[in-house]
Amino acid sequence: MEHQSSPSEADDSTPLVSFRNVQKSYDGETLVVKDLNLDIRHGEFLSLLGPSGSGKTTCLMMLAGFEFPTSGEIMLDGQSLNRVPPHKRNIGMVFQNYALFPHLTVEKNLEYPLSVRKMPAKERGERIAKALEMVQMGSFSRRYPRQLSGGQQQRIALARALVFNPKLVLMDEPLGALDKQLREHMQLELKALHRALGITFVYVTHDQSEALTMSDRVAVFDQGIIQQVSSVDTLYESPCNAFVSSFVGDCNKFSGVVVSVQAGQCAVRLADQVILTAMNINGLSAGASCVVAIRPERLRIVAQPQPNTLPAKTLDKVYFGDHIRLRCQAGGEPSVFVKLALDDHADNSSLDRGAPVFLQAAPQHIRVFSP
Numbered sequence: 366m367e368h369q370s371s372p373s374e375a376d377d378s379t380p381l382v383s384f385r386n387v388q389k390s391y392d393g394e395t396l397v398v399k400d401l402n403l404d405i406r407h408g409e410f411l412s413l414l415g416p417s418g419s420g421k422t423t424c425l426m427m428l429a430g431f432e433f434p435t436s437g438e439i440m441l442d443g444q445s446l447n448r449v450p451p452h453k454r455n456i457g458m459v460f461q462n463y464a465l466f467p468h469l470t471v472e473k474n475l476e477y478p479l480s481v482r483k484m485p486a487k488e489r490g491e492r493i494a495k496a497l498e499m500v501q502m503g504s505f506s507r508r509y510p511r512q513l514s515g516g517q518q519q520r521i522a523l524a525r526a527l528v529f530n531p532k533l534v535l536m537d538e539p540l541g542a543l544d545k546q547l548r549e550h551m552q553l554e555l556k557a558l559h560r561a562l563g564i565t566f567v568y569v570t571h572d573q574s575e576a577l578t579m580s581d582r583v584a585v586f587d588q589g590i591i592q593q594v595s596s597v598d599t600l601y602e603s604p605c606n607a608f609v610s611s612f613v614g615d616c617n618k619f620s621g622v623v624v625s626v627q628a629g630q631c632a633v634r635l636a637d638q639v640i641l642t643a644m645n646i647n648g649l650s651a652g653a654s655c656v657v658a659i660r661p662e663r664l665r666i667v668a669q670p671q672p673n674t675l676p677a678k679t680l681d682k683v684y685f686g687d688h689i690r691l692r693c694q695a696g697g698e699p700s701v702f703v704k705l706a707l708d709d710h711a712d713n714s715s716l717d718r719g720a721p722v723f724l725q726a727a728p729q730h731i732r733v734f735s736p
Contacts, residue, residue, distance in 0.1 A: 379443065380404035381533065381565050382428065387437030389423050397423050399589040401437065405533075410559050410566045412576040415586030416612070422537060424586070425569045429535050430454050442532065452481055457526030457534040461541050463518045465510040471497070471521050472506040475528045482529055496528040499558065516547050523555075527562070536568045540575070552578050573613045577601065585609050605646065607734040610658040615704075617664070619657040619696045623649050623733070633657055633733055636697025641673050643731035656734045661690070661704040663730035666716075667723045673731070675724040677701065682716050691716060695724055 382405035389398040398420040405411050413421035426432040427439060430451030439446045446454060465474050472493055479489045497503045500520040510518055519539055526534050540548045556579045559566050570576050576583045577597045584594045585608075593605045604610035611618065621633040624640060631645040633655060641657065649655055667674060677695035691703040703724060716722065 378407060381407045381442060382567075383438075383440040384424070385438045385440065387424075387427065387434045387439060389420075389427060389432065390435045396435075397589050398427075398434075401589075401591065403584060403591060403594065405565060405567060406582075408563045408565055409581045410556070410568065410579055412568045412570055412580040412583045413586060414570055414573060414576040414583050414613070416571060419586035420589040421569050421571075421584075421586040425535050425537055425567065428533075428567065429456060429458050455529075455532050457529070457531035459519075459522045459526045459534065459536040459539045461538040463510075463522040463539070465518060465522060465525075467510050469509070470506065471502070471508050471510075471513075474510070474521060475525050478525060478529050484529075492528050492530075496524040499527060499562070500524045515543050516551060519543065519551060523558075527564070531564070533565045533567065536566065538570055539568075548575075549578075555579060577613070583613075585612060587612070604658070604732065607656045607658065607736070610732060610734065615661050615702065617659045617661060617698070617701050619659075619698055620736075621655050621657045621733070623651050623653045623655055625651055630728055631733055635675075637676075637695075639675055639696060641675075641726075641731055642728040643733045644729060646732050647735045649733060649735065654736050656736050657696075658732045658734065659726050659730065661702040663726050664701075664703045664724045665726070666691075666703070666705070667725045670723055671725050673725055673728060675701070677722050677724050679716055679718055679720045679722055681718065691722075693722065693724065 384401045384403040387398060387401040388396050390396050401424060413424055415421045423432060427434055430446065430449065434447060441454065466477065469477070475493045475496055476489055479492060493506070494503065497506060500523055502517065502520050502524060505513065505517065513521065522539065540551050543551060552575060568579065580597055582594060582596055583600050585592045585600065587608050593600060593609045600609065601614050604613060610616045619635050621635045624632040624634050626645060629645055630642055631649065632640055632642055634640050635657065643657060675695040677693040679691060679693055681692040683690045688707060689705040691705060693701045693703060695701040701724070
């Protein structure tokens with residue numbers, strides 16, 4: 366089921382981009398994007414997040430003009446883009462492989478989109494200098510792409526996307542080729558640059574931690590449908606269905622049956638007959654099969670059974686540097702993870718392999734979904 370932004374999340378201003386009932390098929394039979402409705406706000410950092418084949422990149426390519434909708438309409442500032450070629454859309458694009466011209470210097474790479482737009486030579490030089498300064502690459506104008514590191518090439522590709530003052534910048538997994546440390550550094554740089562420029566960024570990624578780190582909002586795609594569009598904290602703490610809860614962040618899943626329902630909550634019986642009180646997110650009725658989701662950091666170890674307690678057996682205790690990850694058997698599931706602070710039971714022998722423990726979570730942190 367597609368979930369659109371709630372009224373409390375909506376912006377009063379007219380959106381910069383609107384997708385209206387957009388569908389896309391490459392073969393005339395299978396829809397890779399199904400009835401897409403999405404508003405992108407002025408000045409926001411929106412990430413399109415989803416697994417491979419979920420439709421997020423196709424959505425970006427249609428917005429860029431490299432693909433066209435099979436049906437529906439895409440609007441930019443109230444004007445239809447359906448028949449507008451890419452170079453007339455005033456949209457900047459950064460590709461995963463950077464797509465820099467290898468035979469041109471950095472300066473000439475940045476000059477290319479300005480030449481296409483027939484900008485006067487004097488203004489070109491000013492724009493290029495300003496764009497390179499934005500990405501802290503002012504001294505690299507005479508170098509060729511082969512003389513730059515991956516991180517430097519990424520900066521130049523971004524400068525080329527910004528040099529003609531676009532209304533919108535699209536990025537297709539631009540940090541995917543970088544090593545972990547540089548990728549994390551560039552995430553922070555991109556976020557700071559976005560804040561400084563105030564330009565709308567639309568960013569495609571399959572990395573949920575990357576999306577959470579940089580975005581104002583995230584649209585989660587699966588099988589050609591947007592499952593949820595929300596701010597990052599809402600997306601993580603209040604996923605609208607089982608797919609979003611498992612794709613965004615770590616999540617323990619249990620199979621269960623709804624026993625009773627009351628005021629937005631329900632009692633659920635798990636496979637080991639333990640009954641938990643939880644949030645009834647999809648409005649299930651008594652007797653319905655369900656999926657129960659609990660984040661690892663929302664489980665805590667208690668000394669004895671309490672309301673909403675899972676009897677468990679410890680299987681492994683793994684040191685992660687900034688926390689301890691406990692793997693348990695509980696709720697009829699072979700692996701249930703608990704995330705503990707370093708000073709929370711870290712040296713307690715009661716957590717050794719095979720030891721019995723009790724795991725407890727508050728009802729507001731347990732979410733029940735349709736299977």
